[in-house]
Amino acid sequence: MLSHWFSRVGSSVPRGFSRHYVLGLLKEQPMTGKEIMDRAIYDSDGKWRPSPGLIYPMLGRLLEDGLIDEVENGRYRTTTSGEDTAADMKSLHNIVQKQLDVMLRVGNVGKFMAFDLIDRVSAIGSALSSNLDRMTEQEKEKYKEFLLAELAKLDEQENINQKVTLEQK
Amino acid sequence: MLSHWFSRVGSSVPRGFSRHYVLGLLKEQPMTGKEIMDRAIYDSDGKWRPSPGLIYPMLGRLLEDGLIDEVENGRYRTTTSGEDTAADMKSLHNIVQKQLDVMLRVGNVGKFMAFDLIDRVSAIGSALSSNLDRMTEQEKEKYKEFLLAELAKLDEQENINQKVTLEQK
DNA sequence: AACACTAATATCACTAGTGACAGTTATATT
DNA sequence: AATATAACTGTCACTAGTGATATTAGTGTT
The missing domain is CATH 1.10.10.10 (Winged helix-like DNA-binding domain superfamily/Winged helix DNA-binding domain)
Incomplete structure (x- = not known):
């Protein structure tokens, strides 16, 4: 408790x-x-x-x-x-954004919070996609862009890691 | 500002x-x-x-x-x-956990639904991906799965819409 | 050694939270 | 109608933040 x-x-x-x-x-x-x-x-x-x-x-x-x-x-x-x-x-957004930013940077919080955040994003995501039909085309497009951008970042990071591994050989 | x-x-x-x-x-x-x-x-x-x-x-x-x-x-x-x-x-975790929980529940979720949620996901997502290097492989994998699943849902919905359009012809 | 200057520390007034409790108003009962 | 009770409203003391300012201590100059 x-x-x-x-x-x-x-x-x-x-x-x-x-x-x-x-x-x-x-x-x-x-x-x-x-x-x-x-x-x-x-x-x-x-x-x-x-x-x-x-x-x-x-x-x-x-x-x-x-x-x-x-x-x-x-x-x-x-x-x-x-x-x-x-x-x-915008300012409401900043209230959360600013704090999250700091929390993730400072201390060992970032590491152990990441997993938790994924769960959270997934939760929001499912709430979102269960309401896909209510979204406008523009909104859907924006969401899609975001998803693709995140995937790209993940892939990019993977490539870097592979490169490092290769060079170490 | x-x-x-x-x-x-x-x-x-x-x-x-x-x-x-x-x-x-x-x-x-x-x-x-x-x-x-x-x-x-x-x-x-x-x-x-x-x-x-x-x-x-x-x-x-x-x-x-x-x-x-x-x-x-x-x-x-x-x-x-x-x-x-x-x-x-645990108590440190709770400090963040509790606040995020409330924010995600309470925000003007019902009304804006989509648009607001997208912003939220993006906000958390960007905080997340700027910390990709701190995530474990397992965590990254889970994040990736989520992203792919969401994309799939979006595509699926697009197909349904096209079908409806066709049938209406 | 006295003095000015600078940096660290402390304190202040403020807003935003917390719970506990006091005061007030409305309602129900007889 | 009078009063008991309950619910809403307001206030208090507290901690945790904010910035601004006062105090203290240390340091360099002449």
């Missing part, structure tokens, strides 16, 4: 993710703090249980920053500028 | 990672705070620049918890119990 320390201070989500998540939810429909928390638990299969100490103060900050509005019954909705922030997929 | 907000509050490492990282370093050799910071920058290719406000207070906490000792010239080394903590790969 997780150590006592980690269960106390560890986080289920990367720093900054929840802001995007909440804005994304409130763009669709007005929600209360409780509804947001429940939705997060539901969406994450119980893996992430955002605490009230995160949600309520954050709603206050978002309100102050003019990214959300209070509508009725303590429900909030994103304002126009909030929608822009929510739509900023 | 990253938004002003994210560059201020975003983090390059998941919560709790640095503790493991520092313990891992100090297990090998005694280091000062500055040396730890420089090493992190070097190891991460400049992607992670831990601030003094993280390192020095943390060294203090680790010292209080008896996980590290001060040796000389302001250098610290992990104690025996510190080494145990550093070796606790």
Whole structure:
């Protein structure tokens, strides 16, 4: 099980993710703090249980920053500028990307995480391909390109290894 | 570029990672705070620049918890119990595992489906393939199999579409 | 030896997470 | 209608991050 320390201070989500998540939810429909928390638990299969100490103060900050509005019954909705922030997929992407990058470079993490990542990619991949029919041609093309590029990299690496082996002979 | 907000509050490492990282370093050799910071920058290719406000207070906490000792010239080394903590790969693994899990579940998966997922796969994939040299043969083989299987699915779908088109004629 | 300069260390104010608990509001029961 | 209870909301103390700034220690110059 997780150590006592980690269960106390560890986080289920990367720093900054929840802001995007909440804005994304409130763009669709007005929600209360409780509804947001429940939705997060539901969406994450119980893996992430955002605490009230995160949600309520954050709603206050978002309100102050003019990214959300209070509508009725303590429900909030994103304002126009909030929608822009929510739509900023690039920065959301960066939250994950940046951390993964560092984790894979630093320490012995990369090595022992690679296997795990493969599983993960496979999982996403299968979710993807079970929805192939919903993808546009352009999207499918992009996915295909990615797959081919990865294969090329693998092959290239294999060739290098063979070359090295030959030269050693 | 990253938004002003994210560059201020975003983090390059998941919560709790640095503790493991520092313990891992100090297990090998005694280091000062500055040396730890420089090493992190070097190891991460400049992607992670831990601030003094993280390192020095943390060294203090680790010292209080008896996980590290001060040796000389302001250098610290992990104690025996510190080494145990550093070796606790399972909890380190969990730091990443848990977050990835949640992110993949929670993102706006339903709606964007394809496009967003492709980006995610590409992101993980590129992180992966830049670490190909760290993967074992077995791992690479598995990755390759996955890639080929996905391509096959794409091709298969194309065929179905053509068939449908033909029948409609 | 005194002083300026530089680099390492420490501290501060901040945001974003955590859980625990306090306060408030709504609802149900009698 | 009054009150008990439950649920939602808000706040607190904490750790872990961020950058900026203050303090300290060491070093070189005159």
